[in-house]
Amino acid sequence: MKQRKFWVTLLAGLFVFIAYLGWMPDANAFTEDQKLVLQSWRLVNQSYLDDTFNHQNWWLIRQRSLKKPFRSREDAYTAIEGMLATLDEPFTRFLRPEQYHSLQVSTSGALSGVGLQINLNPETGNLEVISPLAGSPAEAAGIKSRDRILKIDATDTTTLSLDEAAARMRGPKGTTVSLTIQPKDELNIREVNLVRDRISLSPVVANLDQEHSPSAIGYIRLSQFSANATEEVAQAIKKLQKQGAESYILDLRNNPGGLLQAGIDIARLWLPDGTVVYTVNRQGIQDSFTATGEALTDAPLAVLVNPGTASASEILAGALQDNGRALLVGEKTFGKGLIQSLFELSDGSGLAVTVAKYETPNHKDIHKLGIIPDEVVAQGPISYQQIGTEADLQYQAAVQALTSHSVLARSAL
Numbered sequence: 099m100k101q102r103k104f105w106v107t108l109l110a111g112l113f114v115f116i117a118y119l120g121w122m123p124d125a126n127a128f129t130e131d132q133k134l135v136l137q138s139w140r141l142v143n144q145s146y147l148d149d150t151f152n153h154q155n156w157w158l159i160r161q162r163s164l165k166k167p168f169r170s171r172e173d174a175y176t177a178i179e180g181m182l183a184t185l186d187e188p189f190t191r192f193l194r195p196e197q198y199h200s201l202q203v204s205t206s207g208a209l210s211g212v213g214l215q216i217n218l219n220p221e222t223g224n225l226e227v228i229s230p231l232a233g234s235p236a237e238a239a240g241i242k243s244r245d246r247i248l249k250i251d252a253t254d255t256t257t258l259s260l261d262e263a264a265a266r267m268r269g270p271k272g273t274t275v276s277l278t279i280q281p282k283d284e285l286n287i288r289e290v291n292l293v294r295d296r297i298s299l300s301p302v303v304a305n306l307d308q309e310h311s312p313s314a315i316g317y318i319r320l321s322q323f324s325a326n327a328t329e330e331v332a333q334a335i336k337k338l339q340k341q342g343a344e345s346y347i348l349d350l351r352n353n354p355g356g357l358l359q360a361g362i363d364i365a366r367l368w369l370p371d372g373t374v375v376y377t378v379n380r381q382g383i384q385d386s387f388t389a390t391g392e393a394l395t396d397a398p399l400a401v402l403v404n405p406g407t408a409s410a411s412e413i414l415a416g417a418l419q420d421n422g423r424a425l426l427v428g429e430k431t432f433g434k435g436l437i438q439s440l441f442e443l444s445d446g447s448g449l450a451v452t453v454a455k456y457e458t459p460n461h462k463d464i465h466k467l468g469i470i471p472d473e474v475v476a477q478g479p480i481s482y483q484q485i486g487t488e489a490d491l492q493y494q495a496a497v498q499a500l501t502s503h504s505v506l507a508r509s510a511l
Contacts, residue, residue: 130444131174135163138178138192138449141441142185145453149380152185159184171445179259182449188218188260189438190452197261198448200268201440211268212236212275212292215322215354216247217408217434218260221466225255225263228432229352229406232303232321232482235292241279242479243352243406248287249278269294301327304334306341307486310497316343316397317486320364323356323410328363335367335394345398345500347493348418349485351428355409358437362387365417367394372421373459375413377437380453399424400496403471408432416458416469426471427496435465473499 128136139160142151151159163177178192193201213234219226227245230237247255250266258266267275273294280287303319316338320331338346348368355361365374369389377385401424403415412431418424437454457463475495486493 129168131168131171132164134171134174134443134445134447135168135177135181136160137443139163139181141449142182142190142451145380145439145451146185146190147380147436147452147454148185148187152187154184175447178449187452188223189434189436189450191259191261191450193261193448193450194265195446195448197265198440198442198446200265201261201448201450210271210296211294212277213295213297214241214247214267215352215406216260216263216267217354223256225258225260228354228408231297232319234297235295237482239290239292241277241290242281243404244282246280246282247277248280249276251276271296302330302334304338306338306343307347307497310494311345311501313344313501314342315497315500316341316346317349318346319349319485320353320411322353323358323360323364325357325360327356327360328367331364332367332394339395343397345400346395347400347402347496347500348424349402349493350407350411350415351402351404351492352406353408353411354406354432355411355434358410358413361410361413365414366390366392368399368418369393369421369423370396372417372423374417375459376457376461377454378457398500400499401426402492402496403428403431403469404477404492405429405432405468407469409434412464412469413456413458416462416464419469419472420459420462425473425496425499426469427473427499428471428475428492429477430470430474431464431468433464433466433468435463435467 143156159181163181166177168174175192175194182190182192213231214236215228217226217228225247227241227243227247229243230241249255250263255263269275271294275292275294277290277292278287279290301321301324305317307315307317318331318334320327362374366389370393371389371391374387374389401415401418403426407415408431415426415431419426435455436452437456438450439453441449441451443449455463455465473495475492477492480489484490
């Protein structure tokens with residue numbers, strides 16, 4: 099009798115549990131749109147950094163999303179975006195097929211657009227410029243880092259996701275897009291009409307400076323961490339060595355980041371040994387990436403940074419600073435210490451999911467804090483053509499530092 103009561107109680111509990119969850123049909127009974135939502139939910143469930151999912155019942159979010167009627171694929175996309183919105187974290191986001199494709203292109207080839215790197219400010223939610231790409235229509239129009247983009251072709255950007263905003267600014271070469279811009283800390287608002295152009299994604303500019311120092315300085319400007327960035331930086335170092343470079347300036351100003359692996363590999367070009375970066379996943383398990391003993395040069399190095407230096411750029415800058423390999427010159431960096439992985443979904447759309455955070459070799463978490471340079475030098479707005487000239491105060495400070503014994507001592511550590 100007792101055993102029978104036990105089974106009755108167990109079955110009653112099971113029925114209550116099923117009623118709580120909401121009965122769901124077998125996986126084969128789901129529509130293709132529902133399966134897409136399920137795939138997205140599962141990827142976040144398995145890999146998202148915050149295993150509390152913003153202190154909410156992630157399973158219940160799944161159930162609510164699947165109960166919505168799906169009349170089209172767009173309804174499924176809206177449901178996925180709704181699920182991710184509950185995480186209240188701008189870097190975990192849904193990418194429609196065209197957005198996912200564009201993101202892949204931007205880290206590997208070239209694209210047609212205005213040449214802006216943008217981000218949603220995590221504190222204000224405003225769409226802001228991280229940096230204009232060198233030589234782009236946006237740079238020529240005088241758009242600066244930290245400028246706020248209020249409208250894109252009369253569409254209020256507060257109604258757009260980060261990827262929707264980026265997609266609206268891309269388009270065929272020769273077409274026009276209108277941006278309403280509000281400069282940082284200013285009330286003045288201006289409308290800028292930009293003609294889209296083919297944007298070169300070659301990330302490296304390099305030259306030998308023999309004018310500003312008694313010895314030749316190799317200058318390398320890195321604009322983003324694309325798939326070809328490591329090889330291009332390596333080629334630049336080797337070329338400058340042959341030209342007689344005795345020290346280097348690595349310019350990471352307004353570099354918004356890109357591929358994590360590229361940041362690690364470029365650090366290895368400069369570091370003979372030591373840790374490059376630590377990563378921490380949702381279980382709190384720490385992993386590390388170290389130098390491989392294959393540095394291309396041990397010459398003195400100064401690194402230029404500013405508020406547009408973000409993500410993979412900060413990984414590289416932090417690695418070089420903490421290992422005593424370089425002197426950082428400029429202004430505090432952006433402060434993005436989260437790592438995203440890209441996942442392709444069954445219909446060609448994708449998810450960018452925050453899967454880990456990183457710490458510098460000295461275990462500094464720089465998210466929302468940034469990296470403080472060794473030598474802080476404020477810099478007013480300058481054009482691309484003024485980089486490396488007398489008007490570039492941060493560059494001049496780096497040149498001065500490279501002629502001092504302090505940088506020589508740091509590079510010998």
